[in-house]
Amino acid sequence: MSERPYIYDFSQEELAEQLRAWGQPAYRGAQIWDGLYKQLWAKPEEFTSLSKELRTMLSEHYRFTHLKPSITLNSSDKQTHKTLFKLPDGNAIETVLMRYDDRDGSQGRRTLCISTQAGCAMGCVFCATGQMGFRRNLSVGEIVEQVLYFARQLKAEGEHVTNVVLMGMGEPFHNYKASLAAIARLNDPKGFGLGSRHFTISTVGLIPAIQRYTKERHQMGLAISLHAADDELRASMLPVNQRYPIKDLIQACREYVEVTGRRITFEWALINDVNDTPEQARKLAALLRGLNCHVNVIPLNPTRGFAGKRSTRERVAEFRQILEAEGISCTVRVRRGIDIQAGCGQLAEAEGHKGQQPIQISN
Numbered sequence: 001m002s003e004r005p006y007i008y009d010f011s012q013e014e015l016a017e018q019l020r021a022w023g024q025p026a027y028r029g030a031q032i033w034d035g036l037y038k039q040l041w042a043k044p045e046e047f048t049s050l051s052k053e054l055r056t057m058l059s060e061h062y063r064f065t066h067l068k069p070s071i072t073l074n075s076s077d078k079q080t081h082k083t084l085f086k087l088p089d090g091n092a093i094e095t096v097l098m099r100y101d102d103r104d105g106s107q108g109r110r111t112l113c114i115s116t117q118a119g120c121a122m123g124c125v126f127c128a129t130g131q132m133g134f135r136r137n138l139s140v141g142e143i144v145e146q147v148l149y150f151a152r153q154l155k156a157e158g159e160h161v162t163n164v165v166l167m168g169m170g171e172p173f174h175n176y177k178a179s180l181a182a183i184a185r186l187n188d189p190k191g192f193g194l195g196s197r198h199f200t201i202s203t204v205g206l207i208p209a210i211q212r213y214t215k216e217r218h219q220m221g222l223a224i225s226l227h228a229a230d231d232e233l234r235a236s237m238l239p240v241n242q243r244y245p246i247k248d249l250i251q252a253c254r255e256y257v258e259v260t261g262r263r264i265t266f267e268w269a270l271i272n273d274v275n276d277t278p279e280q281a282r283k284l285a286a287l288l289r290g291l292n293c294h295v296n297v298i299p300l301n302p303t304r305g306f307a308g309k310r311s312t313r314e315r316v317a318e319f320r321q322i323l324e325a326e327g328i329s330c331t332v333r334v335r336r337g338i339d340i341q342a343g344c345g346q347l348a349e350a351e352g353h354k355g356q357q358p359i360q361i362s363n
């Protein structure tokens with residue numbers, strides 16, 4: 001790894017401190033912050049608002065990138081783009097850009113699905129990232145730079161990032177501090193300025209972290225990967241359920257909604273004859289009764305790494321119908337980028353284990 005520290009790992013105060021130590025006036029710090037997060041400059045030479053001397057100092061003291069784009073795949077409809085980034089220590093992560101056009105009522109959303117860890121310790125059976133095991137947490141800068149990388153591309157097209165979901169590789173609440181710090185960084189109105197409500201954190205259900213998040217009263221969206229409505233089935237797919245059973249998880253969700261007044265989302269990957277039965281739908285409805293929530297269901301992408309198959313169209317419709325009849329709002333999500341295996345972890349896994357092509361559902 002480079003000996004120079006990585007500039008995106010520093011807060012504005014820390015950078016200002018460094019500039020003071022170099023004898024620079026305070027406004028230089030604000031200029032650099034603006035250049036990094038508003039102008040989206042990626043190299044010291046682009047900071048034309050600074051003196052040449054200061055630009056040289058920046059390049060001598062800081063590294064401006066940790067992410068090396070290695071493979072980018074574009075879906076045939078050009079709406080989904082997935083990039084594998086190599087990190088300086090040899091690990092790899094993935095980020096996905098999803099474009100939604102105005103036709104589907106999404107008002108031209110440009111959503112980024114970002115990673116918070118290289119690998120993942122949660123071991124969800126249908127997930128390529130889980131199958132890789134845990135490599136390491138990403139730093140604040142490594143999480144932030146994924147967004148800046150795509151923001152630069154969109155800017156060149158006259159567009160911008162509208163939404164960021166922490167649903168890529170890793171469990172964001174297992175890297176709580178860096179994930180929340182990265183959001184705070186991107187939310188900063190003096191910098192990138194993306195509003196809190198444009199972020200969604202997705203968790204597999206780490207109850208202590210949900211409780212902490214509730215206590216801190218964040219304004220970002222919260223999504224829970226549920227996937228099953230009873231402990232036996234859920235534990236067979238998500239090992240975390242052995243530690244944090246459904247009853248306790250839903251209780252933590254109820255507390256979150258009560259304290260924050262915010263709606264919570266549940267994610268459900270529909271797997272044929274596993275969790276798409278009317279019985280599971282009814283159990284789910286009973287579990288969520290009276291809770292201000294929304295359920296997103298998405299048919300599973302068939303994979304080599306996991307024997308489960310996606311639900312049929314009829315089963316998906318029936319599942320949704322049962323929930324809605326019970327007063328639970330439900331959306332069937334459109335599967336995106338199937339032709340580029342947009343499930344996170346696939347590219348990283350393919351790099352590390354040539355020949356295998358497991359696919360995952362992100363949390």
Ligand code: SF4
Binds near residue numbers: 122124171204361363
């Ligand atoms: S689904 Fe999410 S939490 Fe589960 S193993 Fe994959 S990345 Fe980790």
